[in-house]
Amino acid sequence: MKNYDDTISFLGQWGSFQQTVFFLLGVSIMPNGFGTLSLVFLTATPSHHCLVPEVNLSQDWRNAIIPIEVVNGKQELSRCSRYRLDVVENLSAQGFIPGRDVNLTDLEQEGCVDGWSYSKDIYQSTVVSEFDLVCRDQWKEPLTSTIFFLGFLCGSFVSGQLSDRFGRKPVLFATMAIQTVFTFAEIFSPSWTVFSSLIFISAVGQVSNYISAFVLGSEILTGNVRVLFSSMGVCVAFAFGYMVLPPIAYFLRDWKSLLLGSTLICLIYAPLWWFIPESPRWLLSQGRVEEAEAIVRKAAKKNRVEAPLVIFEDCIAYADETEMHSKEQHNIFDLLRTKNIRNITLILCLIWSTLNTGYYGLSLNSAELHANPYISSFLSAAVEVPAYIFCWVVVRYFPRRLSVTCLLLLGGVSLFLIQLVPQSLSDLAVALEMVGKFGLSTGAALIYIYTAEIYPTVLRNTATGTCSSVSRVVICIMPFILKLSVYFKYLPYIILGTLSVVSAFAALFLPESFGRPLPQTIQEMHKRERWVLKGI
Template sequence: MYNYDETTAFLGHWGLFQQIVFFLLCASTIPNGSGVLSIVFVADIPSHHCMIPEVNVTQDWLNVIIPIKVVNGKQELSRCSRYRLDVVRNLSAQGLIPGRDVNLTDLEQEGCVHGWSYSRDIYQSTIVSEFDLVCSEQWKQPFTSTLYFLGVLVGSFFSGQLSDRYGRKPVFFATMACQTIFTFAQVFSPTWTVFSILLFFSGLGQIGNYISAFVLGTEILTGNVRVLFSSLGVCLCFAMGYMMLPLMAYFLTDWKSLLLAIALSGLLYIPLWWFIPESPRWLLSQGRVEEAEAIIRNAAKKNKVEAPQIIFQNYSRGEKKTPSTKEERHSVFDLIRSSNIRATTLILCMVWFTIVIGYYGLSLNSSQLSADPYISCFISAAVEVPGYISSWLALQYFPRRPSTSCAMLLGGVSLFFIQLVPENLPELSVALEMLGKYGFTTSASMIFAYTAELYPTVLRNTATGTCATFSRVGSCIVPFLFQLRVYFKYLPYIILGTLGVVSAFAILFLPESFGRPLPETIQQMHKRERVKCPCITRKGTPEPVVILESQL
């Protein structure tokens, strides 16, 4: 079996061809950063109370017609009730003064039968004010995010398999178009139901675009450039889009304008079709040797190097496939067919689940950091930058297994300590929460690269998509996670911390991939170091196997 990295070594690692692929694929993730967490602003709940129609009552009664309630130790206007208008009208007509002649606690209350009045101090409108997702309909607000992540879940599952079957490039652009078109269509949603359906398909396209771009770059680029791309390039561009989100939301305070700006940015990436090639690794795995060689020769021309007369020696060319020679198809079932691959897949699924629920849980909870949601969102986004830089350095110089485990452990333990912080030190709680976000962000960046390095080309996108699918189960329950604080204030942090610590130890059971070439076949993956307890060294395990594998 050929070694792709050695066969294409004549191209170099950082020629014009690699630079084009690197920067264009990285840039394609900027709309993902803006779009995936735009729900923080699009579905935020502005201050509101019952609307009071024009009614003939005195100013004294108008000032108190909305009851005062205590929420989290603070007094605020009731959001879902008011004193009955007919009763207030009669008392006002009698000349009675509220609080002096009438005890307000004895008055009967009613719901917001005339609708709600929403504050415009921060937003001109959100989908909450547009579709009245408050009071009895308030469950729809977190459920909106859940529907988005359900779309991400479905997209994670199908995009990986479609990409392994039909190619990285077609799925990459198809899902990018899906993300752009359905985000644009949301602007014209007449009801919450229509908005949610369109949001579901937008999420489906978003994750498919990201995973396809990630795998495409991982397979085209080689050496340290591949590590730089997978750990720092795409992640920093995602963070860049994330940091641009609060800036866009600050100037576009209407939810429709914000979504329109995010959708239109996707149109800028249409010309990328003529600059981003298909993955030669994938073409070779499908037996399409001539197409793979054409891409490599074009790359050599751009890099101004001379390509060999025959690049891929070990492939027969020009032969029509018969049923007996037809390329073997692989599916998600190959991920659980053998014990070694099955153990790796199950551990990775659990780790991905923990990372996603931790990352999105802390991201969606960013409104708790300060009274200004724009500043809160920017802080949450900015803390990802050192996380991605740390992951790049770790992937560059340290083994995957201990570095990923340590990052996960840092995230989990930091959240555990929040419950020990005194009430008079809220800044320390915020710092620990952001340290937890840093740990989950760092491990998230590394686990993408780690997963891609463990699986062979014929299963790489399917494996990445399957792990992402399982992880999105966590993202679907994230919108409701921090509502558990009504039972115990620190319960969400305890749950996230426990998951982080358990996953940190589970990572130690994975094979190591540091310094080894990407496997091309399932047989090469089988030759990798088997999943075993890191505390136990089996006698008789031949070390030369690992050395020989690294030289394939």
Template sequence: MKDYADAISFLGEWGCFQQTVFFLLCASIMPNGFGAFNLVFLTDTPSHHCLVPGINLTEDWLKSIIPITVVNGREELSRCRRYRLDLVKNLSAQGYIPGRDVNLTDLEEESCVDGWSYSKDIYQSTIVTEFDLVCGEQWKVPFTSTVFFVGVLCGSFFSGPLADRYGRKPVLFATLAAQTVFTFVAVFSTSWIMFLIFLFFNGLGQISNFVSALVLGAEILTGNIRILYSSLGTCLAFALGYMILPLCAYFLRDWKSLLLALSVPCLVYIPLWWILPESPRWLLSKGRNEEAEAVVRKAAEWNKVQAPAVVFEDCYIPNSPKENYSALDLLRESSIRTTTVVLCLVAFTLTTGYYSLNFNTAQLHADPFLSCFISAVVEIPGYVSSWISLRCFPRRPSVIGLLICGAAFLFLIQLVPEHLSSLALTLEMISKYAFTTGFSLMFAYTTELYPTVLRNTATGTTNTVGRLGSCITPFLLSLSSYFKSLPYITLGILTVVTAFAALLLPETYQQPLPETVQQMQERQRFKCPSCTRRNKSATPRVLLDSPL
């Protein structure tokens, strides 16, 4: 009896059909790259001080009306206070000179009742300058990011079950449409609340599109091409979108133009609806064999090969015994429950480390555009390493090794003297490399662990828990105000604990994707591929098919 990979082996691994699916799905992931981090520029706060309306003041008083404050050991103009305008006006009219005739420290101050004057050296406008999110309203800036990540979290949770119920393709395009539409309409926001609402719905499509595209490609492609797509292809597409963001932001310095530039070009994805197919694996799991065969026959035409009379004859792709599966099915059986809980912990830790170190290394340079570009470029070695690891090494030891590596360098940073800042930065970048590699690897690992009927639900659920890490990142980084190294130590301890928990994960290296819950449960019995070979007589036929 053949499995799915054997049934479609006549197509080959890298024909015209597979190439089209590979590159078009990668292209659909690019908006996640610039959409996930555009808040870096949209919520940036330029230099500002209280606005002084056009009144008749001497040049000396115009220069002195804003108090001087000390921030991090440096003197700068106060951002939220000014000397009382009526007092300054009277003193200026009487010919008094500040600093000589008047002691400025004795003057009464007031808040910025006339608004603020914002520097335009870097940005023409951001949502901070648009809605005056400074001083007493400054809390709205991090809250804006939190709302976005809550939207991402909700989208990750609901998109998985929806994709398992209604199909990978509809959810892929629905989430892509959500990103495009709500990024565009946010341009017309007339208040911070309105912008926040649009941002939340934008977040629903973020990453959910990535997961849907990842699962769709992983189920259509086979062999080493599937590994290439699940690791290097998808992640490099994300990184490319990430690198496009600072380039657009550099030439478009106002937030509305930037959002338009990031949304309107996404209309080119509309024709992909008629090009990209639904997952044949998912169609088979739903008993829609004729539609699955139609997809495969179309692929045979594209690849110019002859399809057999019956494509899935003697193919072991059982239909789901239940109408619908939900996230609860990830917790019903003890073996699946253990895998799910550990995967959620690993996803949470890697996501927390990834975003924490990304936000930290975003300050590598005074130029925010260059900082963002560097932060994107340094992820490429991590993605390449993830691909090599998936091709050549077992999954579980790879995940554990990356977690230990990431934690080790976080602890080593504490031993570096303050004057060796370049060494500390190097160690932090190595730790970021480890978290980025693990972050990328886990997407492919998760798709390999779960059967077709639960794959998107499991990927969405673990990704949802992981997104909690991105939500707490601002709070984790704020611990540095109590003790500078506390964020590193906290993250390092969490990572070490997670590395030990990962020992409970099953191995998937050189094993085919499970099609049923029973096959997944059977896999829990074996710790590694060598164990599988030693237990051939007790292993179902589906686990002995040709390697990925």
């Protein structure tokens, strides 16, 4: 019985049909890059200090009522305290001058009982300023991003099962609708609790339609085009969506306007329903042969080739029954059953976690790199495009183990060096962070392919899904790691750099897969491990 790729080989690999699918699926992924990294601007914390109500104060006391604090070697107005208003009002009424007649350090302080005044120099408003996620409630700001990534984790678990049951195309557009509706609903959130609940559901939709688009493209496209789509196409589309975000956020500086813009971008893709087909592979697996044939015949007409009279004559269930039976006999525990496979699994989980945590950590931190957060965020997005192109080059020409090790070292060393840069050379610090982002972004794209090449067919999907899920769990704590900068400015860089260097050395103990056939069985995987021990 011929396999699916052989059966539809008459279509070719890069006709009008494949070009349309490649391009439109990439377009459908772009809103995910925009929506995911919009957290950079939605949860930004504007400069703020305690609000001083309109009371009878002299201008000297109004200027002095907010204490001065030293933060990272710089003097700033206190964000969470002020001198007691009733005391200051009494002193002002008596004609005392602050600093001359009164020693300010002797005055009692109080919290921001009247609320806060937020600077509008950069942002008109954010979720932080809307719901006052500062001072005692400042823990809610990183928790917002964590809740979003928990939605990613949940969506990763359910999307595969939904698309296996209901089809790739319906799940792609249904989850895109969920993303659109709940993103729009966030605009009307009356409280932080409601906003967090809505952003969780929106994140479930985002990651689900991303995965559905990835699977749909991988099943429709064949040969080198499938490799190009899987390794570079989806990543570059995500990066372009990310690149569009800073310019739009620059003009829409209000968080509600930015969410509305994100909603409108998602709505543009509704017409794609009539141009993106269902996966013929999935239809065949469900026994819907006539529908699969109709899609392939339409593709043949678009590619201007002649289709056979009967396309799927002996391919009613294109999936290999032996392979399916094998998958039923293997599960996640097989990744830990033997010492060698267990070591490989643990090392890969560490590397996956390091790369994805580094990617999202540097992306979320991009607004802190430069006085203008829109410029620094655009640079952070733009560096991903050459990173993913370089990943495609690496996949074609370079050994996997050495490549992953070098990329991790590049990212780790660059992040370590940032703390050595004088404050007068801030552009150099930005350049080093972009080099780190380049290395970790390239590695994050490469590790998908490397993992798939290491494990045998019977464990490949399980291993990739497990490593991805573990890394998403770790990503959930990333927003809190970034907040450690309040204790020491460079502490997040030190943590990410240390993880990268440790992971780089751990990668040296992985087997090489470049230029070798994919293992089909666990026995073949063990054989490859023996090659590593012998230095082959």
